[in-house]
Amino acid sequence: xxxxxxxxxxxxxxxxxxxxxxxxxxxxxxxxxxxxxxxxxxxxxxxxxxxxxxxxxxxxxxxxxxxxxxxxxxxxxxxxxxxxxxxxxxxxxxxxxxxxxxxxxxxxxxxxxxxxxxxxxxxxxxxxxxxxxxxxxxxxxxxxxxxxxxxxxxxxxxxxxxxx
Amino acid sequence: xxxxxxxxxxxxxxxxxxxxxxxxxxxxxxxxxxxxxxxxxxxxxxxxxxxxxxxxxxxxxxxxxxxxxxxxxxxxxxxxxxxxxxxxxxxxxxxxxxxxxxxxxxxxxxxxxxxxxxxxxxxxxxxxxxxxxxxxxxxxxxxxxxxxxxxxxxxxxxxxxxxxxxxxxxxxxxxxxxxxxxxxxxxxxxxxxxxxxxxxxxxxxxxxxxxxxxxxxxxxxxxxxxxxxxxxxxxxxxxxxxxxxxxxxxxxxxxxxxxxxxxxxxxxxxxxxxxxxxxxxxxxxxxxxxxxxxxxxxxxxxxxxxxxxxxxxxxxxxxxxxxxxxxxxxxxxxxxxxxxxxxxxxxxxxxxxxxxxxxxxxxxxxxxxxxxxxxxxxxxxxxxxxxxxxxxxxxxxxxxxxxxxxxxxxxxxxxxxxxxxxxxxxxxxxxxxxxxxxxxxxxxxxxxxxxxxxxxxxxxxxxxxxxxxxxxxxxxxxxxxxxxxxxxxxxxxxxxxxxxxxxxxxxxxxxxxxxxxxxxxxxxxxxxxxxxxxxxxxxxxxxxxxxxxxxxxxxxxxxxxxxxxxxxxxxxxxxxxxxxxxxxxxxxxxxxxxxxxxxxxxxxxxxxxxxxxxxxxxxxxxxxxxxxxxxxxxxxxxxxxxxxxxxxxxxxxxxxxxxxxxxxxxxxxxxxxxxxxxxxxxxxxxxxxxxxxxxxxxxxxxxxxxxxxxxxxxxxxxxxxxxxxxxxxxxxxxxxxxxxx
Numbered sequence: 001x002x003x004x005x006x007x008x009x010x011x012x013x014x015x016x017x018x019x020x021x022x023x024x025x026x027x028x029x030x031x032x033x034x035x036x037x038x039x040x041x042x043x044x045x046x047x048x049x050x051x052x053x054x055x056x057x058x059x060x061x062x063x064x065x066x067x068x069x070x071x072x073x074x075x076x077x078x079x080x081x082x083x084x085x086x087x088x089x090x091x092x093x094x095x096x097x098x099x100x101x102x103x104x105x106x107x108x109x110x111x112x113x114x115x116x117x118x119x120x121x122x123x124x125x126x127x128x129x130x131x132x133x134x135x136x137x138x139x140x141x142x143x144x145x146x147x148x149x150x151x152x153x154x155x156x157x158x159x160x161x162x163x164x
Numbered sequence: 165x166x167x168x169x170x171x172x173x174x175x176x177x178x179x180x181x182x183x184x185x186x187x188x189x190x191x192x193x194x195x196x197x198x199x200x201x202x203x204x205x206x207x208x209x210x211x212x213x214x215x216x217x218x219x220x221x222x223x224x225x226x227x228x229x230x231x232x233x234x235x236x237x238x239x240x241x242x243x244x245x246x247x248x249x250x251x252x253x254x255x256x257x258x259x260x261x262x263x264x265x266x267x268x269x270x271x272x273x274x275x276x277x278x279x280x281x282x283x284x285x286x287x288x289x290x291x292x293x294x295x296x297x298x299x300x301x302x303x304x305x306x307x308x309x310x311x312x313x314x315x316x317x318x319x320x321x322x323x324x325x326x327x328x329x330x331x332x333x334x335x336x337x338x339x340x341x342x343x344x345x346x347x348x349x350x351x352x353x354x355x356x357x358x359x360x361x362x363x364x365x366x367x368x369x370x371x372x373x374x375x376x377x378x379x380x381x382x383x384x385x386x387x388x389x390x391x392x393x394x395x396x397x398x399x400x401x402x403x404x405x406x407x408x409x410x411x412x413x414x415x416x417x418x419x420x421x422x423x424x425x426x427x428x429x430x431x432x433x434x435x436x437x438x439x440x441x442x443x444x445x446x447x448x449x450x451x452x453x454x455x456x457x458x459x460x461x462x463x464x465x466x467x468x469x470x471x472x473x474x475x476x477x478x479x480x481x482x483x484x485x486x487x488x489x490x491x492x493x494x495x496x497x498x499x500x501x502x503x504x505x506x507x508x509x510x511x512x513x514x515x516x517x518x519x520x521x522x523x524x525x526x527x528x529x530x531x532x533x534x535x536x537x538x539x540x541x542x543x544x545x546x547x548x549x550x551x552x553x554x555x556x557x558x559x560x561x562x563x564x565x566x567x568x569x570x571x572x573x574x575x576x577x578x579x580x581x582x583x584x585x586x587x588x589x590x591x592x593x594x595x596x597x598x599x600x601x602x603x604x605x606x607x608x609x610x611x612x613x614x615x616x617x618x619x620x621x622x623x624x625x626x627x628x629x630x631x632x633x634x635x636x637x638x639x640x641x642x643x644x645x646x647x648x649x650x651x652x653x654x655x656x657x658x659x660x661x662x663x664x665x666x667x668x669x670x671x672x673x674x675x676x677x678x679x680x681x682x683x684x685x686x687x688x689x690x691x692x693x694x695x696x697x698x699x700x701x702x703x704x705x706x707x708x709x710x711x712x713x714x715x716x717x718x719x720x721x722x723x724x725x726x727x728x729x730x731x732x733x734x735x736x737x738x739x740x741x742x743x744x745x746x747x748x749x750x751x752x753x754x755x756x757x758x759x760x761x762x763x764x765x766x767x768x769x770x771x772x773x774x775x776x777x778x779x780x781x782x783x784x785x786x787x788x789x790x791x792x793x794x795x796x797x798x799x800x801x802x803x804x805x806x807x808x809x810x811x812x813x814x815x816x817x818x819x820x821x822x823x824x825x826x827x828x829x830x831x832x833x834x835x836x837x838x839x840x841x842x843x844x845x846x847x848x849x850x851x852x853x854x855x856x857x858x859x860x861x862x863x864x865x866x867x868x869x870x871x872x873x874x875x876x877x878x879x880x881x882x883x884x885x886x887x888x889x890x891x892x893x894x895x896x897x898x899x900x901x902x903x904x905x
Contacts, residue, residue, distance in 0.1 A: 005223065009226060017214070018214055018218070020842075023325075027233055069187075073176055073182070073187050073191050073194070076200070077194070084207065104216075115213070119213045120217040120218050121218070124839075125178065126896070133865070136897070141171070144168075147209055147213075150213070151205065154209075
């Protein structure tokens with residue numbers, strides 16, 4: 001369990017955007033795994049993959065039930081989630097981290113503040129909007145533009161890294 | 165960008181509600197492979213940013229919580245299945261988990277001077293407290309990050325997320341009441357006692373380490389009946405080191421590595437007899453179970469029924485068994501001491517209220533009957549005297565005899581500085597006078613009369629008046645006192661409005677008596693700059709019978725004759741001409757009031773509920789024989805602090821009142837619960853009155869204030885609500901009128 005716990009836990013935070021329920025979902029996945037072991041069943045292949053797959057199913061259910069997403073939207077997000085595992089693994093790359101650090105350093109103070117509120121402090125957009133006395137949609141658009149800029153910057157950095 | 169699918173995706177993942185067209189648009193967008201790839205990239209970038217800027221912490225503790233959860237779940241299963249003990253490896257795993265927690269390390273707080281004050285660290289908030297520091301008696305709600313509590317320099321408690329505890333105890337006898345969640349307690353031996361109180365009993369230790377959890381299994385299935393919730397609470401104790409004594413009915417000692425689940429046995433537990441539904445009063449009974457914080461009481465006699473009681477025929481419960489729990493109030497410590505002196509078979513006198521719906525809760529009075537020679541059932545009279553300390557006063561109540569019943573005189577302890585409250589007693593210097601005489605329910609209904617001895621400014625004052633909740637003020641409500649003084653020129657009225665301050669029993673008074681006439685004793689603080697004087701309520705009693713109409717009435721309820729003569733800008737209150745004002749506390753009305761014998765007079769201050777711009781004062785005269793106004797429908801009452809604690813989401817309901825920066829909503833539906841919500845049973849708010857205010861937000865959005873201004877009573881709205889503390893709920897994000905279909 002020790003071997004897989006941290007990875008699955010971080011993956012849950014990734015899928016749920018750091019929601020407080022992430023830990024409960026991870027625990028649920030592990031408890032299901034315990035039950036499976038107690039019943040004498042074994043995991044076909046990597047137990048970590050089984051745990052992440054179970055976690056994805058739990059997150060999908062959480063999207064539908066707790067987040068009350070419409071069924072078709074939840075289904076599409078589910079498909080999206082199924083593809084995240086590979087992408088998730090790539091996040092661990094040193095190059096990506098370095099590129100992201102570089103690009104974050106290029107942000108202006110206002111954008112940096114916004115990014116810090118949203119991702120460092122984990123504030124909800126509506127809360128940020130309240131504090132900055134702005135419309136939530138405006139904040140959302142601003143964050144979206146920052147992410148786009150970061151994405152392009154990171155891709156540029158990675159491309160540069162690959163060519164050099 | 166308004167309909168951009170990326171924004172919709174962002175909102176959907178954030179847990180915000182999407183309208184049907186928006187959901188359709190998002191689903192259509194994600195149907196395309198290209199956009200799905202883009203969505204994946206966006207999601208990954210978000211994850212990458214979060215991981216980079218706020219790396220996840222606390223994985224070790226999270227893993228330990230999983231271990232504990234596994235142990236507790238297995239134990240719960242075994243208890244439910246009536247089987248034996250846990251596999252040893254799971255107990256060992258729990259022990260290992262707790263040991264790992266200990267490995268996180270902490271240093272005991274050793275005060276340089278006196279005894280260390282309770283100290284909390286981590287992610288927590290104090291419920292219902294304005295103070296920054298943690299004090300005994302305060303409820304602490306733990307956030308998602310977990311928290312740590314240190315007591316007396318020798319007790320250290322690791323609190324899991326969503327745990328709620330109340331700090332009790334005192335020097336060298338620390339105590340914590342675990343209401344919900346999980347706690348790992350570590351107590352250093354030979355430095356003092358430690359007691360962990362739970363809904364099912366208490367755990368005593370001298371020096372040990374153990375894990376305790378309180379769960380309500382039905383709550384996870386959406387169970388709404390709070391009675392059932394409480395009945396099926398499961399307390400689990402896992403001992404890591406040392407020995408603990410679990411007082412759950414009997415006494416069970418647990419040693420290292422041992423664990424025990426104490427679950428409710430619903431089928432064997434007594435339920436509240438129907439005759440006691442809504443009961444508030446004093447009863448005499450015999451304890452018929454083992455004594456713990458919860459015990460069974462066979463009722464010998466209903467000694468007193470308070471006017472607020474809603475029980476229709478409480479005498480019918482005599483001879484029946486009822487479960488009684490020692491409630492969380494300022495008397496808890498004293499009651500816990502009393503419990504230690506009690507045994508099965510003892511007769512007790514207890515002031516008990518039906519608060520939870522399935523058992524009675526002990527309020528202020530709780531003691532053994534024989535101590536003062538009280539007579540048992542049918543013996544005629546039960547007297548009670550309690551010692552009171554220096555500077556304390558006393559309250560005496562005289563109740564009329566009932567057929568076959570005795571008389572109960574009670575003498576309650578009175579806190580220092582409160583002055584004296586007693587019946588028919590000579591007035592003392594610096595004190596007000598409290599005359600309390602149980603009357604027929606409708607006595608005084610028709611007339612508001614005040615005969616008050618002029619108290620000194622610093623002393624306790626006694627007064628009678630009308631209570632009105634004013635959620636827009638920096639106080640719990642207002643008390644309007646009307647005095648009528650007969651002079652040679654006729655009868656004159658003095659009207660004084662006091663701000664009921666939240667401290668003392670002010671909040672309780674407003675909750676229980678809004679719209680009703682009360683008699684109270686309190687301390688008056690001077691008003692300044694046109695602000696009415698404040699009032700710290702010490703004692704109060706509702707004078708109206710429960711079935712008596714409340715003062716706030718809606719149109720069409722009862723007969724109200726209004727006479728508006730003058731309207732002052734900004735006040736909205738119509739008054740007779742003022743002629744004199746004294747001390748800033750009251751005003752005199754120069755109007756002769758004639759009273760004919762045999763007629764009652766009904767004074768009415770009617771709240772304008774339509775536009776919330778103000779309030780008018782009307783007058784209603786009612787003579788005997790006329791129908792009394794019907795009481796306002798109070799389907800669910802005001803939401804309690806416990807009910808709203810942690811709520812974050814969208815409420816749908818009807819506006820029943822509003823002010824400039826707040827509205828009172830009767831909740832009809834929980835439209836949505838946000839991710840950050842920690843309220844365990846938001847559905848319990850349905851039917852309740854919730855006050856939503858902008859004033860708790862530092863910079864409330866203008867749009868909300870504008871939307872609030874446009875509302876009127878009766879409008880159905882959708883409103884964003886975030887619980888702040890106590891009963892305070894902020895109006896946030898959304899306030900939208902729901903148009904009738």
